[in-house]
Amino acid sequence: MELLSTNRIAMFAGSREEEARLMVKQIFQERQHHFNADHECQSKWTRVELRPKIVDLVFNIMMKMVAGKRYNGNGIVDEEARQFQSIMREISELLGSSTINDFLPFLQRIDFQGVERRMIRVKEKMDSFFQSLVDDHRKIKIESGENNNIETSMSFVDVILSLQDSNPQAYDDETIKGLMLAMLLAGTDTAVITIEWAMSLLLNHANTMQKAWLEINGNVGNDRLVNESDYSKLNFLQSVINETFRLFPGVPVILPRESSDDCTLSGFDIKKGTILLINAWSIHREEKQWEDATSFIPERFGKDGAEGSNKLLMFGGGRRICPGGLLARRVVCLGLGSLIQSFEWERIGADAIDLTEEPGLSMCKLHPLLALCKPRQPMIHILNKL
Numbered sequence: 001m002e003l004l005s006t007n008r009i010a011m012f013a014g015s016r017e018e019e020a021r022l023m024v025k026q027i028f029q030e031r032q033h034h035f036n037a038d039h040e041c042q043s044k045w046t047r048v049e050l051r052p053k054i055v056d057l058v059f060n061i062m063m064k065m066v067a068g069k070r071y072n073g074n075g076i077v078d079e080e081a082r083q084f085q086s087i088m089r090e091i092s093e094l095l096g097s098s099t100i101n102d103f104l105p106f107l108q109r110i111d112f113q114g115v116e117r118r119m120i121r122v123k124e125k126m127d128s129f130f131q132s133l134v135d136d137h138r139k140i141k142i143e144s145g146e147n148n149n150i151e152t153s154m155s156f157v158d159v160i161l162s163l164q165d166s167n168p169q170a171y172d173d174e175t176i177k178g179l180m181l182a183m184l185l186a187g188t189d190t191a192v193i194t195i196e197w198a199m200s201l202l203l204n205h206a207n208t209m210q211k212a213w214l215e216i217n218g219n220v221g222n223d224r225l226v227n228e229s230d231y232s233k234l235n236f237l238q239s240v241i242n243e244t245f246r247l248f249p250g251v252p253v254i255l256p257r258e259s260s261d262d263c264t265l266s267g268f269d270i271k272k273g274t275i276l277l278i279n280a281w282s283i284h285r286e287e288k289q290w291e292d293a294t295s296f297i298p299e300r301f302g303k304d305g306a307e308g309s310n311k312l313l314m315f316g317g318g319r320r321i322c323p324g325g326l327l328a329r330r331v332v333c334l335g336l337g338s339l340i341q342s343f344e345w346e347r348i349g350a351d352a353i354d355l356t357e358e359p360g361l362s363m364c365k366l367h368p369l370l371a372l373c374k375p376r377q378p379m380i381h382i383l384n385k386l
């Protein structure tokens, strides 16, 4: 309620838009650099590896909201940023790895493969990194006294530190660090993956890409970049995002449940303590629920972009439903909208983009997306000024 409410999310709209602007600017400037100030360059295609751009966008958005600072990209590679990136990379690797110890419990005692030792090491590094962030914020809060209590400039750490004042036991430093990690782990990869899948699907369906651009062009125009207040007017873009979530839900098997009592589910008797895994990926491709279920057809979500979307499970469901759904939609819509509005996109060569998935907790594209891009002619005057 304190961290992901509509109001709190709205407070950071400006900083998310700033990150989208920086992403577009970086792609545009890298092209200029590549063509070495060739005046004809705007009509030429260049190759872009999209994943690192999207990672920078989402990571910086999340870090700004969580800790009030950005860490990735646009030349920012100081020691602190490097340290942070390496911790996050190691955590992701460990989260996605399965170890033989899980299946042969007697090996746990000797920590076969050394996974547990790695986990403890990274936990210590992460703990001291987050603790120093919390301490920095606490110091600034104390030094600036009341002046720092300006709601609009408060990052998540500041919000929880102010709650700590009134209830120190409920909001101790462990809780703050746990929340920071939960937000970064749950909110970064998933949104990156979704934007990359959406771009891949659009590159395989040029008419749909054109339709999404026409909608942005009609509602936003060419005199400014798309922003979050445009979201409600971009129904087709929302259909594209829903269809991406349907075919490639970032978390294909939602977090496990355990039955608290014996029960019967769809005619199956389930014992108390059974772990229940829900395969959202498969449910989203169920022929009985969706016509032509494996095809990419955003139009199926109707004029408002949301018809039938209540059948989707990309954010899970029930009491443990993803609390970041609203934020995720905003980030994905802004990232995707900015890329489509500013540039024309094409595949490299005639082959369709390979949509093979990588196995793991979150469902990434196996091969990072490479595409050709050039600035949209009517947007060049804006891109030149970014």
Ligand code: HEM
Pocket: 182, 183, 184, 186, 187, 188, 190, 191, 194, 249, 250, 251, 254, 255, 256, 313, 314, 315, 316, 317, 318, 319, 320, 321, 322, 323, 324, 325, 327, 328, 329, 332
């Ligand atoms: C496209 C982006 C995202 C997708 C596809 C996604 C998906 C999910 C799914 C499927 C779950 C499990 C829900 C369940 O078990 O019912 C989940 C949990 C969670 N998500 Fe997200 N998520 C996304 C973005 C975010 C963001 C941006 C944040 C926060 C900043 C976030 C924070 C969380 C947290 C904290 C949980 C654990 C909730 C709990 O166990 O009580 N997620 N997410």
